[in-house]
Amino acid sequence: MLFLNLIRSTTFRVAMVYLGVFSGSAFLVLIWIYWSTAGFMARQTDETLNAEITGLAEQYRQRQINGLIPIVLNRSERHDGSIYLLTAPTRRRLAGNLSSWPTTDEIEPGILFDFKYDAVTPEGTEVHDARGRFFVLEGGFLLLVGRDVQERLETQNRIISSLYWGLGLTILIGLVGAIIISRNMVSRIDAFNRTSRDIMGGDLSRRVPLSGTGDEMDQLAQNLNAMLDKIERLMVGMREVTDNIAHDLRSPLNRIRSRVEVTLMKENDGDAYKDALQETVREADELLSTFNALLAIARAEAGAARETMKEISISSVVRDTAELYEPVAEEKGQSFEVDVDDLPPIWGNREMIAQAVANLIDNAIKYSPEGSAISVTLKPGLKGALEGRDSIRLTVKDTGPGIPAMDRDRVRNRFVRLELSRSKPGSGLGLSLVSAVAQLHDARLTFSDNEPEKEVPGLRVTMIFPAYDSQAA
Ligand SMILES: Nc1ncnc2c1ncn2[C@@H]1O[C@H](COP(=O)(O)OP(=O)(O)O)[C@@H](O)[C@H]1O
Ligand SMILES: [Mg+2]
Numbered sequence: 001m002l003f004l005n006l007i008r009s010t011t012f013r014v015a016m017v018y019l020g021v022f023s024g025s026a027f028l029v030l031i032w033i034y035w036s037t038a039g040f041m042a043r044q045t046d047e048t049l050n051a052e053i054t055g056l057a058e059q060y061r062q063r064q065i066n067g068l069i070p071i072v073l074n075r076s077e078r079h080d081g082s083i084y085l086l087t088a089p090t091r092r093r094l095a096g097n098l099s100s101w102p103t104t105d106e107i108e109p110g111i112l113f114d115f116k117y118d119a120v121t122p123e124g125t126e127v128h129d130a131r132g133r134f135f136v137l138e139g140g141f142l143l144l145v146g147r148d149v150q151e152r153l154e155t156q157n158r159i160i161s162s163l164y165w166g167l168g169l170t171i172l173i174g175l176v177g178a179i180i181i182s183r184n185m186v187s188r189i190d191a192f193n194r195t196s197r198d199i200m201g202g203d204l205s206r207r208v209p210l211s212g213t214g215d216e217m218d219q220l221a222q223n224l225n226a227m228l229d230k231i232e233r234l235m236v237g238m239r240e241v242t243d244n245i246a247h248d249l250r251s252p253l254n255r256i257r258s259r260v261e262v263t264l265m266k267e268n269d270g271d272a273y274k275d276a277l278q279e280t281v282r283e284a285d286e287l288l289s290t291f292n293a294l295l296a297i298a299r300a301e302a303g304a305a306r307e308t309m310k311e312i313s314i315s316s317v318v319r320d321t322a323e324l325y326e327p328v329a330e331e332k333g334q335s336f337e338v339d340v341d342d343l344p345p346i347w348g349n350r351e352m353i354a355q356a357v358a359n360l361i362d363n364a365i366k367y368s369p370e371g372s373a374i375s376v377t378l379k380p381g382l383k384g385a386l387e388g389r390d391s392i393r394l395t396v397k398d399t400g401p402g403i404p405a406m407d408r409d410r411v412r413n414r415f416v417r418l419e420l421s422r423s424k425p426g427s428g429l430g431l432s433l434v435s436a437v438a439q440l441h442d443a444r445l446t447f448s449d450n451e452p453e454k455e456v457p458g459l460r461v462t463m464i465f466p467a468y469d470s471q472a473a
Helices: 002-008 010-036 038-076 150-200 216-248 250-265 270-302 304-308 314-331 350-367 430-440
Strands: 082-087 093-096 113-121 124-136 142-148 310-312 335-340 346-348 373-380 391-397 444-449 459-466
Touching: 002 010, 002 150, 010 038, 010 150, 038 082, 038 093, 038 124, 038 142, 038 150, 082 124, 113 142, 124 150, 150 216, 216 250, 216 270, 250 270, 270 304, 270 350, 270 430, 314 335, 314 350, 314 373, 314 391, 346 350, 346 459, 350 373, 350 391, 350 430, 350 459, 430 444, 430 459
Parallel strands: 335 373
Antiparallel strands: 082 093, 082 142, 113 124, 124 142, 310 346, 373 391, 391 459, 444 459
């Protein structure tokens, strides 16, 4: 199975094509090597033969048979691998070191041919391969000149067999290499497949393992993992929202339903119905605003609102929002101070920032008693407040009860309301939205005591926004 996968893999096929091209060229190189070694030796033998025959023919022309015989006798003595046979027209041997005429069929005068003969060696006589040519001299004499090619043939065979081995080894090593490379590749792709199957099976926490080499497969895995991280975050966010909706919206809905039911069961006059309906409308409004808040938080947290961000004047957003709350504070007998500098724009979403500021001011007014002092300020951030970037600092302060240090992280979660505030209206989503908006704008959100030395310290909420750098954007 794994082997089948291997053979079907793209890498293996690419490796095979490469191997084909490579062995093809290796084959050509080997042919060339053969041609320039063994082939060269063969050609040289033939040339030597031809030269010698030409020489001997010349001698014959000049000195006739009586001059040729001693020359052939003389040369036959040399034992240098040359073979001679000079015969009368009757094929009677006149001179030479070849005992009898070769038995090879179809030999024609003037044509090179291969034959076997009994060679005399120090170890006795052996049958050797030879190559030669004969021709008919004037007067019917036959002259055969040849060369012992036994040694040359052996060398040639050795060359051929090493060429075969070379080619075979090339193919074998290439094949092994192809298998190793594609197995490595296939196993890494398999890891991708396994991970995606597991994820499809419901385990969203699975990630593709990295090999640690930082190659393109690792980069692919990294990107895939980053994508999975993002999807997982979104899914978890979605699940939280659904859970929240299921838990926290069910009871108000039940309440509405039972009141309507109870009202319907009793014999009531018009006023009672009217009261019940008004109460229902009020609760429905509350439900709607909870829904909207949940959706806004989810949108901010998912980063979907990032696409709607643009250059906005934070000074005007804060000023406009604070203005809306001034009468509310006054009505509650609280002093309300707004100190907003005209500052350069930031990169953000106007509605979201306005909602966050409104939530903070709403809390300050709601949770602080009559006579408290509330202030909203927008100032340039202190140098170094945001890792060396220029920043803008929004502060909303009150002189109410404040939030104890141990609860400051908790209040950012959805539906968290502190014990003291249960009597006040609210759904516990205000600070969750503020926190999500801060995250969306890369702003830093901190809660602290407004007046730490006092018994009732008040709350100071600070949001530090990064200044918008049009150069960098
Ligand atoms: N200015 C404040 N002073 C004291 N407590 C506060 C203040 N702002 C928020 N809190 C506490 O944090 C909780 C969460 O606030 P929030 O998320 O706005 O929800 P909600 O106002 O609907 O209760 C509040 O219930 C309250 O207990
Ligand atoms: Mg609130």
